[in-house]
Amino acid sequence: MAVNLPEEQGQALARTVGCTEREFPVRVLGLPLCRGRLKKEDRDPLVERFQRRLAGWKGKLLSYGGRLTLLQAVLSALPLFFLSVFRIPVGVLDRIETLRRRFLWQGTQEGTAKPHLVKWSTVCLRKEDGGLGVLDLRDINRALLSKWLWRWLHETDSPWARTFQDRYGGHGTNARIWPTVGARASSLCKGIFGDCAEFEQAVRWEIGTGEVTRFWTDVWCGDQPLCTQFPLGSGGRWSAAIRRNIFAPEEASQLQALAERLREWEGQFGDGADRPRWAPKPNAGFTVRNSYIWRRRDLGPVTLACGNPEKIWSQKIPRKIKVFLWLLAQERLLTRTYRSKWRGGDDVQCGLCGAAPETAIHLFGECRWPQALWREAGIDTARTQFHDIAGLWVADAELGARAEAGRARQVAHFIVPASMWVIWRTRNDAIFKGTRVYTENMGAFAAALIREWASGLGGVRDVTLGGGERHITEYRQ
Ligand SMILES: [Zn+2]
Numbered sequence: 001m002a003v004n005l006p007e008e009q010g011q012a013l014a015r016t017v018g019c020t021e022r023e024f025p026v027r028v029l030g031l032p033l034c035r036g037r038l039k040k041e042d043r044d045p046l047v048e049r050f051q052r053r054l055a056g057w058k059g060k061l062l063s064y065g066g067r068l069t070l071l072q073a074v075l076s077a078l079p080l081f082f083l084s085v086f087r088i089p090v091g092v093l094d095r096i097e098t099l100r101r102r103f104l105w106q107g108t109q110e111g112t113a114k115p116h117l118v119k120w121s122t123v124c125l126r127k128e129d130g131g132l133g134v135l136d137l138r139d140i141n142r143a144l145l146s147k148w149l150w151r152w153l154h155e156t157d158s159p160w161a162r163t164f165q166d167r168y169g170g171h172g173t174n175a176r177i178w179p180t181v182g183a184r185a186s187s188l189c190k191g192i193f194g195d196c197a198e199f200e201q202a203v204r205w206e207i208g209t210g211e212v213t214r215f216w217t218d219v220w221c222g223d224q225p226l227c228t229q230f231p232l233g234s235g236g237r238w239s240a241a242i243r244r245n246i247f248a249p250e251e252a253s254q255l256q257a258l259a260e261r262l263r264e265w266e267g268q269f270g271d272g273a274d275r276p277r278w279a280p281k282p283n284a285g286f287t288v289r290n291s292y293i294w295r296r297r298d299l300g301p302v303t304l305a306c307g308n309p310e311k312i313w314s315q316k317i318p319r320k321i322k323v324f325l326w327l328l329a330q331e332r333l334l335t336r337t338y339r340s341k342w343r344g345g346d347d348v349q350c351g352l353c354g355a356a357p358e359t360a361i362h363l364f365g366e367c368r369w370p371q372a373l374w375r376e377a378g379i380d381t382a383r384t385q386f387h388d389i390a391g392l393w394v395a396d397a398e399l400g401a402r403a404e405a406g407r408a409r410q411v412a413h414f415i416v417p418a419s420m421w422v423i424w425r426t427r428n429d430a431i432f433k434g435t436r437v438y439t440e441n442m443g444a445f446a447a448a449l450i451r452e453w454a455s456g457l458g459g460v461r462d463v464t465l466g467g468g469e470r471h472i473t474e475y476r477q
Helices: 008-015 040-056 064-077 090-106 138-156 160-166 187-194 196-200 240-244 249-265 288-295 318-329 336-343 361-366 368-376 391-402 407-432 439-457
Strands: 026-028 032-033 202-204 274-279 460-462 470-474
Touching: 032 336, 040 064, 040 090, 064 090, 064 318, 138 160, 138 187, 138 196, 138 274, 138 288, 196 470, 249 391, 361 368, 361 391, 361 407, 368 407, 368 439, 391 407, 407 439
Parallel strands: none
Antiparallel strands: 026 032, 202 274, 460 470
16 A cells, blocks of 8 residues: 555556555554554454354353353454454443353353343452453453553663654653553554553552652552652642641641651662562562453452352362352352242242242252252251351351361262252253152262262262261272
8 A cells, every 4th residue: 555655656666566556454463454543344353253253152052161161262262462452442342241241141142031140240250259250351451451551661762662752752751651642642542551540550669760750649658659648638739728737736747657758768769760560469570460450459359158259169070060059159040039030920939849939048948859858968957057048058068077188078068069959950850841859869869979079089989978978988098
């Protein structure tokens, strides 16, 4: 294409050097290059790529666990370098997130809507904070872009930084000064530097000559800027009004504290240039991952009925069962009562006994079928009151405490999850296939599951359900 050349001249040049002429936008190294803003059609391939990838999987046939795995994998279908250069527009983000949400809860993009059982913001929390650990695309995008901000602080002389300086200013005598992102700035510049005010909060300055660090508003002394630590007057600045009131007792004491604070720093400054440090993790330094975690620092945790989410995720059991337990611990399992709240309809009777409304606590605690199963598993149902879902994990803790430490305890912690899964499966079979319910079958199914999981641990010889922990024999060599 001819830049700043009349068209004929461009064509003549192309003929001379034997090139074909093309129009913007073109792809350079896989990225769209164009004049002005990226147009909708340049960004749409991103969404299509996602859509294609998700549609290729038979999500409907997969468990939540399988879908969760694919949901994480699909991020790799996205060109990461696109995300690390361009800020994805909100509209595109929303479309992609809708696709991901539907894939997790529904398995397909079409067909009957299924309830999205847990808020997406909770799904995107880390597992230790009560979420499923799905990555949030917006924050991933921003964390990737913030790498440029970090580099801006360090690479004052690199070609890319100089290009931005020439066009938008910045740096100068101050290694930190950001480019001016005006309304007419390119979308590339806006995307990268739009977040610099927020980003600065995560930078802590190690003082050298003190030329770059702002005394009052940067973080260098303590974990917060001095203007936050000593809020003397509006905006952290001295003002005439403050000066008149300086002997108000509170301000006098703040002044004194500030003076003491600064005295601690006397003689501690180096000679070189001021150096930026990544404040959230000074030892590890800046990484995209750390930046992602820092961006999400104020989110979560949410409370789960099991207490510590470790109780679910650290277990060596299939992932689909972990997700099931997580839903149960969120109190969001799609029981009939919950379904009727969501979609209407008055068929709320328990799928096992048919004698009471099917709530989670009825299904797993009060109903006579689980009661029989719990007794068989060695849980004293007269003593362990299943008032709420949390009671299931209380029973789990008791079983674990009774077992010997080591393998036997690990296996003991399989009993409650296996029983919960069996109850749920039996309930589903009863409702959807009309299968009759037998306690013996439930017991045998649970024992088979525990045996299977235990075999994955190695060193376990035999496991039976019935009488509980006494029947878990640990194989000792
Ligand atoms: Zn029941």
